[in-house]
Amino acid sequence: MASKTIVHIEQDRFHINGEVTCAGCEVNGRSIEGLLLNSRMVQGIFDDLNPQTRARWDYPDGPWDPQRNTREFIQAMPTWWEHGLDAFTINLQGGSPMGYSREQPWHNSSFDEKGGLRPAYLERLGRILDRADELGMVVILGYFYFGQDHRLEDEHAVRRAAENATEWLLDRGDRHVLIEIGNEVDCPRYTHELIRPQRGHELMRQVAEHSAGRVDTAAGRLLVGNSFCGGNLLTDNIIEASDFLLLHGNGVEEPDRIRDMVDQTRRSAPYRGQPILFNEDDHFDFDKPDNNMLAALSHGAGWGYFDWRFPGEGFDEGYQSVPVNWGISSQRKRGFFSLLKRINPRD
DSSP, X not given: OOOSOOEEEETTEEEETTEETTTTOEETTEEOTTOOOEEEOTTTTOOOOOTTTGGGGOBTTBOOOHHHHHHHXXXXXXXXXXXXXXXXXXXXXXXXXXXXXXXXXXXXXSBOTTSOBOHHHHHHXXXXXXXXXXXXXXXXXXXXXXXXXXXXXXHHHHHHHHHHHHHHHHHHTOOSEEEEEEESTTOTTOSOTTXXXXXXXXXXXXXXXXXXXXXXSSSSSOEEEOBOSTTOOOOHHHXXXXXXXXXXXXXXXXXXHHHHHHHHHHHSTTOOSOOEEEEEOOOOOTTSSSOHHHHHHHTTOBOEEOOOOOTTOOTTSOSSSSSOOOSSOSHHHHHHHHHHHHHSOOO
């Protein structure tokens, strides 16, 4: 059955179930209607298939358990929504479970080496998508990640993985999912050139064409985008193939640079009015009058919170570091969600 929650784009504004997002909301006197307020929650279906590294992710009170991880993720989702969160990013190949890491020996991929889908991962993802549908939340689903794309044996496997994931979503009838083909595809650590910027538009078009006419929405297909590393601007071929434009704020220390990134993106030659949103930024300062989040929103771009466990911090910190406490369990998390609730209050 088709999902009851539908995301669509009108001009440069997101709508959920026919209603513009953030209706009536303002930041610094500017309307933020149509922006997508989101958070990076990529480890919701995490597992580690490498027995040599699996014990790294043990909970303080017991061994690592992917079912527990997904169950606690789902239990936390209503609270996120109540605080004003409209969307979250989750990835089929996760992200670094250390937050940031140079080497990534763990094995976390929803795809096998030939691009087939792993049923256990998809079962967990399906439960998350179903709960998001019930809550009226949008899911930004990432296909590939530079720490794990080498698990796919060749370019044919990459194409098959994208096709299989897309077909799985179509079979489910999901209409509340946006596709992020790859997380930070300009990262030189990607193995497959097909995912990287020079050819990334090929996979974007593959997903768009494969889903064309098969989704009961205004676009009639899945909507696609791609992201680059923090502070970097999308290339023209990626902008041209995108339905929405994903920016990252990692490494961007000054809010003025966030505003500048939005302005430069809008001035790019192939820009045709797509909505712009950051779906990864690890800068906080939520109690200050200017920060990366407020800079993006007041400049007409959505913003996404990325929180990881800093060295020496405990289980309650961070949403990317595994094992994850999916609750609003730390000062940083409370800072984000408190500001979010003021900006996008629920009726």
